[in-house]
Each structure stands twice: as C-alpha cells, then as structure tokens.
Amino acid sequence: MQKPAANDHPIHEHIRHRWSPRAFSNKPVERTVLASLFEAARWAPSSSNEQPWAFLVATKDDHENFAKTLGVLVEFNAGWAKEAQVLVIAVSSLTFHANGTPNRNAFYDTGAAVALLSVEATARGLYVHQMAGFDPVKTKQVFGIPEGWEPIAAIAIGYPGDPESLPGHLRDREVAPRTRKPLSEFVMSGQWGHTSPIVSR
Numbered sequence: 001m002q003k004p005a006a007n008d009h010p011i012h013e014h015i016r017h018r019w020s021p022r023a024f025s026n027k028p029v030e031r032t033v034l035a036s037l038f039e040a041a042r043w044a045p046s047s048s049n050e051q052p053w054a055f056l057v058a059t060k061d062d063h064e065n066f067a068k069t070l071g072v073l074v075e076f077n078a079g080w081a082k083e084a085q086v087l088v089i090a091v092s093s094l095t096f097h098a099n100g101t102p103n104r105n106a107f108y109d110t111g112a113a114v115a116l117l118s119v120e121a122t123a124r125g126l127y128v129h130q131m132a133g134f135d136p137v138k139t140k141q142v143f144g145i146p147e148g149w150e151p152i153a154a155i156a157i158g159y160p161g162d163p164e165s166l167p168g169h170l171r172d173r174e175v176a177p178r179t180r181k182p183l184s185e186f187v188m189s190g191q192w193g194h195t196s197p198i199v200s201r
C-alpha cells in the first residue's frame with residue numbers, strides 16, 4: 001500500500017513515499033540490499049565525523065537472534081513487528097572516542113543516519129518503521145551493549161504487506177491518512193514564534 005505525503009511544496013519522490021507501515025510482506029530482504037541500507041546510514045553527516053552509531057541486525061531466518069530482538073519490544077510493537085523480515089536496534093555512543101567527553105549530538109547523528117537508511121529503503125521498495133517502544137535496560141543486557149552506549153530505537157524493515165493482514169485496530173491506523181503540522185508552525189525567522197516569510201502563504 002502507498003501513502004504518499006500530501007505535500008504543499010515539491011519534494012523528492014523517495015521522501016514523499018516513505019511511511020511507517022505495520023503490515024509487512026513475507027518476502028525476505030536480500031542481503032546485498034540490506035547492506036546498501038547500512039551503507040546509506042554510513043554516509044550520514046555527524047558531529048566531528050564521530051559516526052556515533054551502531055546497529056544490531058536480526059534477519060528473520062536467524063531465528064534465535066530475531067526472537068531475541070522481538071523479545072525486547074513492548075507487547076504492542078512485538079504484535080506487528082514479528083511479521084517484518086528484519087529487526088534492528090540502533091545504538092548511540094554517548095561520548096567522543098578521542099577524549100571521552102560527552103557527545104551531545106549522538107542521538108541527533110544516529111537519527112540522521114536512520115533517516116538516510118529510511119530513504120535508501122524507500123528507493124528500493126522497502127519500508128522502515130522505527131520504534132521507541134522497547135526496553136532499553138533489557139536490550140543492553142541481552143545484547144551485551146557496553147557501558148557508554150545507549151540503545152535508542154528499534155527498527156522494523158521489510159517489503160510492504162497487506163493491511164488486511166492486521167487486526168482491526170491496526171488496520172484502521174494503517175489506512176488512515178498521514179498528517180503533519182503546517183510549515184508555518186515550525187519554520188520561523190527573526191524571533192521565536194514568527195513564521196518565516198519563506199513558508200507563509
């Protein structure tokens with residue numbers, strides 16, 4: 001199913017068509033394609049080129065690892081994410097490697113990397129659904145994530161599935177239109193709260 005953005009200004013087709021489904025196809029994601037998604041993440045910009053991200057990846061054919069990843073999701077997310085072909089945990093390094101000082105941009109940079117991964121996925125007919133609903137303490141334990149690294153998001157990846165495969169309450173959300181704040185609410189110039197003339201109509 002497609003849910004293109006109802007954009008007010010022209011944007012790239014791959015941004016327009018990215019969205020976060022909960023219905024996934026059972027078609028496996030080719031390893032080479034998956035590698036390209038992480039390659040896209042690799043080329044994200046980051047503060048001091050620190051690249052403070054790491055990804056724990058589980059493909060569905062790796063039953064033990066997939067079950068382990070599914071097991072750290074909250075029940076609501078596990079209910080639909082079990083159908084995705086790939087589950088990922090995005091992890092951030094909290095300090096700069098060079099001198100151990102706090103990296104206040106680590107989450108920002110990791111989010112940028114996942115954003116590029118998501119657009120690369122869309123370009124390849126894949127969809128990405130990020131999740132905050134997982135247990136970070138359990139995640140650190142079960143994956144042996146070292147001190148100084150923080151799991152920040154779980155991610156489901158796969159080819160799109162049939163919304164009819166979802167239970168009723170999720171099906172309704174799956175087919176509901178995507179909504180966004182207007183640009184005039186968050187693009188400002190000169191003074192906080194003053195809509196930028198660039199986006200005022």
Ligand SMILES: Cc1cc2nc3c(=O)[nH]c(=O)nc-3n(C[C@H](O)[C@H](O)[C@H](O)COP(=O)(O)O)c2cc1C
Pocket residue numbers: 018019020021077129130131132133134153178
């Ligand atoms: C950091 C982050 C955490 C999210 N957490 C969840 C989640 O736990 N469960 C879920 O179903 N969706 C989650 N989402 C998906 C958002 O609800 C979704 O991106 C948003 O509604 C916009 O929809 P769209 O991505 O289809 O445009 C999350 C998205 C992000 C970026």
